[in-house]
Amino acid sequence: MLVEVFLFAVLVFLLWKTFSKPPGLPPGKWGLPLVGYIPWTSKNFEEQVMDLHQQYGNIFLWRMGTQLMIFINDYKLMKEAFSRAEFIPRPDWDVLTLIDEAPHGIVSSSGILWHNNRRFTLRQLRDLGMGKSSLVGAVQQQCLKLRETLAKGAGTAVVINHQLHLSVINIIWYMVASRQFDAENKRLHEFVDLLSDLVILSNRLAIKDFMPWMQNVMPDFLFKRLIKYHEMMDMKEKFLQFFREEVEEHKATLDPNHPRDLIDSYLLEMEAKKDDPETTCSERDLMFLMFEMFSAGSETTSNTFTWVCCYLAAHPQVQRKLHAEIDEVLPSGALPTLAEKSRMPYTEAVIHEVMRACSLINFGVQHMAASDTQLGGYTIPKGAVVSTTVTAIHYDSRYWDRPEEFRPERWLDENGKFSMVKEGFLPFGVGKRVCVGESLARMELFILTTMVFQSFAIAPPPGKSVNLTPDLSGFFFRKAMPNEFVFTAREQ
Ligand code: HEM
Numbered sequence: 001m002l003v004e005v006f007l008f009a010v011l012v013f014l015l016w017k018t019f020s021k022p023p024g025l026p027p028g029k030w031g032l033p034l035v036g037y038i039p040w041t042s043k044n045f046e047e048q049v050m051d052l053h054q055q056y057g058n059i060f061l062w063r064m065g066t067q068l069m070i071f072i073n074d075y076k077l078m079k080e081a082f083s084r085a086e087f088i089p090r091p092d093w094d095v096l097t098l099i100d101e102a103p104h105g106i107v108s109s110s111g112i113l114w115h116n117n118r119r120f121t122l123r124q125l126r127d128l129g130m131g132k133s134s135l136v137g138a139v140q141q142q143c144l145k146l147r148e149t150l151a152k153g154a155g156t157a158v159v160i161n162h163q164l165h166l167s168v169i170n171i172i173w174y175m176v177a178s179r180q181f182d183a184e185n186k187r188l189h190e191f192v193d194l195l196s197d198l199v200i201l202s203n204r205l206a207i208k209d210f211m212p213w214m215q216n217v218m219p220d221f222l223f224k225r226l227i228k229y230h231e232m233m234d235m236k237e238k239f240l241q242f243f244r245e246e247v248e249e250h251k252a253t254l255d256p257n258h259p260r261d262l263i264d265s266y267l268l269e270m271e272a273k274k275d276d277p278e279t280t281c282s283e284r285d286l287m288f289l290m291f292e293m294f295s296a297g298s299e300t301t302s303n304t305f306t307w308v309c310c311y312l313a314a315h316p317q318v319q320r321k322l323h324a325e326i327d328e329v330l331p332s333g334a335l336p337t338l339a340e341k342s343r344m345p346y347t348e349a350v351i352h353e354v355m356r357a358c359s360l361i362n363f364g365v366q367h368m369a370a371s372d373t374q375l376g377g378y379t380i381p382k383g384a385v386v387s388t389t390v391t392a393i394h395y396d397s398r399y400w401d402r403p404e405e406f407r408p409e410r411w412l413d414e415n416g417k418f419s420m421v422k423e424g425f426l427p428f429g430v431g432k433r434v435c436v437g438e439s440l441a442r443m444e445l446f447i448l449t450t451m452v453f454q455s456f457a458i459a460p461p462p463g464k465s466v467n468l469t470p471d472l473s474g475f476f477f478r479k480a481m482p483n484e485f486v487f488t489a490r491e492q
Helices: 002-019 045-056 075-082 111-127 133-152 161-177 186-210 220-226 229-253 262-272 283-297 299-314 316-329 338-343 345-358 390-394 438-455
Strands: 059-064 067-072 373-375 378-380 385-388 456-459 485-489
Touching (some): 045 390, 075 385, 111 262, 111 438, 133 161, 161 186, 161 229, 161 283, 186 229, 186 283, 220 229, 229 283, 283 299, 299 438, 316 345, 438 456
Parallel strands (some): 067 385
Antiparallel strands (some): 059 067, 456 485
């Protein structure tokens, strides 16, 4: 009898040890083994995270399946974490690597590969002309095309997303491969469709990342169907085929003294390092890097500009001030370059206030703890995934006076000069992995905003108002609802 009682007590103890949250971890929802707290999640992801912040404060955990997630909504803590070396790695999620045998490029990689690719891309963006004429010229070209499309629909209710998306993708094609497709080009349309499929298919892969054990308990064919494995592999191959053709064409026409774009520069770097046993360059890596320029750089920029349109249509008094500044600095329809930026503080203020208010990438891109460590007085175990909650920070009244108000003036100092408030603002992330394309995105947003509103006024269709509630159905983006706008040509 005594033995049975003892065994029962040991069993209870072992079960308790397995089920309970280890000491020292942040407060939060631990749930059950294998499924974590997922079965109790009924709200959409963002609402759930905001509720948990309300309940637990600046830092909390939420076990999703077998993945321990840590959420932070305190700017200083966030900055501290993402500036520390042990939080540089990315989680080894298939949603980031697209089920490739190893991570490539920048977004999904860690270690020396990440370091080399990040340095290469930053240098490349700088050399290709952040602020120099060629890339600015390509952005202007695409904005002119967007203006032509908007002019055709002027006076009627339109949704702008499609042409805007094409223009932004063409800017990246120019940067990567010196290409700009016509809006009617079949290849461009195939490519845009692929990018849309990517977002849909990636969501399915999350099942594998959060509950990897399902792979072992389900028949292989059923699991692959569940995560849409074959569709994903198909899509990845189609992307790689697009890029392979470009790389081959570049190899055939490469002039080492005049690199034209990112592909040329990468090929030259690969050649220069071909005898270096430590080289991380490869053609497959180049193709993934190209892929990331599109996946990280297109939806982000076009969705931000869509939000600019929404906020301006909803705030005619802000729009009037913006028009006045554009007309003063760029009389007679002159095209903007980055040289005008410092003379257009209100335009800058509008763009920044939109980025704050929309908090487009609410959870940033996740980082992973490389080792057991301490943060905010809690233990963060190796392998835990750390995520920001950008909305909570962008609406934190410690940094933002009356945060619910859309008020570009908060970005201007007493002399009307644009002042870049850094505390509490992180649309591009913060720390060691801050967005590589930040300066390109800023340049695109500045030229898009100036050129579109130089030519047009925007308003909701008569009798309607702009819906500023974000669409929370996706995990990655807080997109704007599909609002219709009426663009009216302005006298210049
Ligand atoms: C408004 C537009 C954009 C926004 C809001 C944005 C935002 C972000 C955010 C939040 C991150 C994650 C930072 C982190 O891991 O902590 C990121 C990373 C990244 N972004 Fe952007 N981005 C934008 C445009 C672009 C563009 C135009 C490109 C390139 C063409 C780009 C390329 C990248 C890359 C490669 C990374 C990964 C950096 C790394 O892992 O080291 N982004 N971006």
